[in-house]
Amino acid sequence: MNPAKPALIRETFPVGPLQCNCTLIGDPLTKKAIVVDPGGNPELILARLEAHGLKLVSIIHTHAHLDHFLASGQLKEKTGATLHLHKDDQFLWDNLEMQCNLFGVPYVPVPSPDQWLADDEELACGCGVALHTPGHTPGSMSFWFSEAKLLIAGDTLFRRGIGRTDLWGGDHATLVRSIKQRLYTLDEETTVVTGHGPNTRLGEEMRENPFVRG
Structure with a gap:
C-alpha cells in the first residue's frame, strides 16, 4: 500500500494597505512554492516562505487590482519567481500608478507579467489548476486544489458576499x-x-449566500 501523500503546505495572511489575503502554497516533497496575490509586505511573505523552508517559483494573481499585486515586483526581484496573470487584466496591471493615485496608496513599479494564465492551466508544483472566473474583472481567476479541497477565489466570492462590479x-x-x-x-x-x-x-455559500444561490 502506498503511503499517504503529505498535505500541501498552506498559509494565508492579510497584507498591504487594503489587507488582501495572500496565500502560500508549497509542495511538501519538492519544497517548491507559489504565492497568490502578494498585495504588500514583501518582507513578511519572504519570512513566511523561509519559515516553511520553501523556494518560491511562481507568483500568481487572481486579478490585477492594485491591492493584489503591489509586492509582486519586489518578490520577483528577491526570488527570481515568474509573474502570472490572465491577459484580460493586462490593462489594469499596466495602470497600477493610476490605481494607486486613486486610492492614495504609494506607487511601486511592477514589471510586466512573464506568462499569461489560461483557463484550466496546471499551476507550478502540479498541485492545482487555474479557473477563469471573470466578472469582478475581465481576467479574474480562481485557483482550485482538488486534493486539498481548497479554492482560492480572490474577489469573486466572499463569505456571504460577492465581488463588486x-x-x-x-x-x-x-x-x-x-x-x-x-x-x-x-x-x-x-x-x-x-x-x-x-x-x-x-456548500455554505451555495445555500446561504444572499447574492448567488447554488
Whole structure:
C-alpha cells in the first residue's frame, strides 16, 4: 500500500494597505512554492516562505487590482519567481500608478507579467489548476486544489458576499455566471479562501449566500 501523500503546505495572511489575503502554497516533497496575490509586505511573505523552508517559483494573481499585486515586483526581484496573470487584466496591471493615485496608496513599479494564465492551466508544483472566473474583472481567476479541497477565489466570492462590479471591466451578470458555473460545481466541502476577510465553505455559500444561490 502506498503511503499517504503529505498535505500541501498552506498559509494565508492579510497584507498591504487594503489587507488582501495572500496565500502560500508549497509542495511538501519538492519544497517548491507559489504565492497568490502578494498585495504588500514583501518582507513578511519572504519570512513566511523561509519559515516553511520553501523556494518560491511562481507568483500568481487572481486579478490585477492594485491591492493584489503591489509586492509582486519586489518578490520577483528577491526570488527570481515568474509573474502570472490572465491577459484580460493586462490593462489594469499596466495602470497600477493610476490605481494607486486613486486610492492614495504609494506607487511601486511592477514589471510586466512573464506568462499569461489560461483557463484550466496546471499551476507550478502540479498541485492545482487555474479557473477563469471573470466578472469582478475581465481576467479574474480562481485557483482550485482538488486534493486539498481548497479554492482560492480572490474577489469573486466572499463569505456571504460577492465581488463588486462597479470598477473597471466589472460585470455583474458575468460574475454570477462564473460563480454558478465554475465555483458552485466544485466539492461542497471545499474551503474557500476569499480575497479579503474570513474563509468560508463552498456548500455554505451555495445555500446561504444572499447574492448567488447554488
